[in-house]
Amino acid sequence: MALELGEKLKAAFTENLNLKFIAFVLALLLYSLFHGAQDAQRTMTVNLVALMPPESADRVLVSSMPPSVRLTLRGSRSALDDLHSDDIGYLQIDVHLGSERRVTLDPGMVHVPPSVRVEQIDPPAIDLVWEDRVTRDVPIQVSVVGTPAPGFVVKGVPQADPATVRVRGPKSEVLVLQHVRADPFDVSGLTEGSFPRHLAIDRPTGRVLPDLATQSVLVTAEITREVVERPFVKIPVAVVGQAKGKSQPNEVDVRLVCPPEILRALRPEQVVPKATVHSTAASGSESVAIEVGVEGCEAHTTPSSVVVRW
Template sequence: MTLAGIREALRSALLDNLGLKLLSITFALCLYAFIHGAENAQRTLMLSVVLILPPESSHRQLMTQVTDAVAVTVRGPRTQLDDLRSESLGTLRLDLRDGAKTRIDLDSSMFHMPAGLVVDQIYPSTIELRWDDVVTRSIPVHVPRTGDTAQGFIVKGMISVEPPSVSARGPRSVVDVMQLARTAPFDISGLTEGTYQRQLALERPPKLVTYDVDSVMATLEIGRELATRTFDRRVEVVGIPRATVSPAVVQVRITGTPEDVGAVNPDSIVARVEPKAANLDLSQPGSDFLDVLIDVPRVTAEVNPAKVMVKW
């Protein structure tokens, strides 16, 4: 066949009966779309889960962390599935208002499926639930300290807190084992003598627990650092030279600032009893227990024993 003959044959194949050929192609495409559109297929969608919880007045707490979405596998015509969106199926609403359900079995009746589509599979298919009673309990407040005072100063006594305790509300299994409600630390860095107050925030309570207040007022006192010295001193009887004392020697303990205690001369400490000042009848022999007196300026003095037996 010549080249011209080939060209003529191709032209005839393409252009002869062109309308019939176009109709045949259109029919074939429609048939293909009908067959493939009608065949079944599967598609998995993620649906949000909405929980309807018990009212606060029921004093019930859901302890389980429930999934926020479930996977739903849908079967049906491919054309329907191609246009299907998760929003079209809505959300899975779980009514837990009775506070008693411990197990929920998910089934197809819980989902709103368009006509022609069916639910093949749900994951998870079961939701396990655990509940606890909600209780309220008073918990003492603990205020930790941080930092150090200025040199030569110390914290006097305990930190006072107002209120001293808070009300913790939450699941019984959590609240019953709580020991303390801690606050942010009280920073005493560089503090000198005086009384200091701080509004301190409470640390976040355990999960599912709430406090009735967010902060407390803490107060502490800073004083001078104290030093002590101890001496043994013989007891002198004032006004009765021949009187005897038992015990004859007492222990004197002085307390004050390091400077004041260090300045005390032990020889200046005189332990004495004064029978005449006690209005005793000294005209006749007798005996009595008398307080041991000490005068030491700028420091605090303690005597052990505080009383001695005096005989005259």
């Protein structure tokens, strides 16, 4: 019994094999045709291209624009399966006037095969914000990094030549821009002198652009010896040239500006304000400038002169 059943099953698979194969192929073909003709839906992303205003219009788009949009497509399954982004290309919008506030994306703007239609575009519209483009000169700011050689300091602020750079961009950004930065000036190990260097200009943030002709700036840093100040109060005035001369006032305040190493070694008795009388008359009076001779130091006296009587 089992043997007969096995023979029947074998015959069912092997008899008329060619006819069965043809029937199988026809079934696959019919399934493929029926399945491919079914209505289907597909989403696809395409690039968004905008026709912007010319430079001469001086209009700037300050709102963001999506780089691409999402399409919802409907058509036969076979047509959608064969469709690629390159077949559609890109979606172009025309905003060359620089005054459009809202652009609606219409399915008719997308080129697709006749058997495919665009059901939806996401986003369906784009809101735009425009500003006038303005030009303005702003100062160049230079910062200092590093430390000069011991005993030396940077004198003042490094000077840029030119001192300003012309920038252009949206009005709201250009008018609030305080400065444009140059690369930091490295003063490491420098001693006394003047040091010019060409430094690159950093691009401002946002949509502001510097003048393309000004990519770098000449910056000069002055390095001088480090100095400190020390006051000496109510120092007696020494009258020179007249032994009997008396000064009015007879005391002055002295302020010395010196390198630190000189000032540290200076003793108060070395600070002697002098009033030198050049007159040889037996008696009289004369207004005389005060002199303080401390080598390597700059002296300032208050008052700067006294009246000597003899």
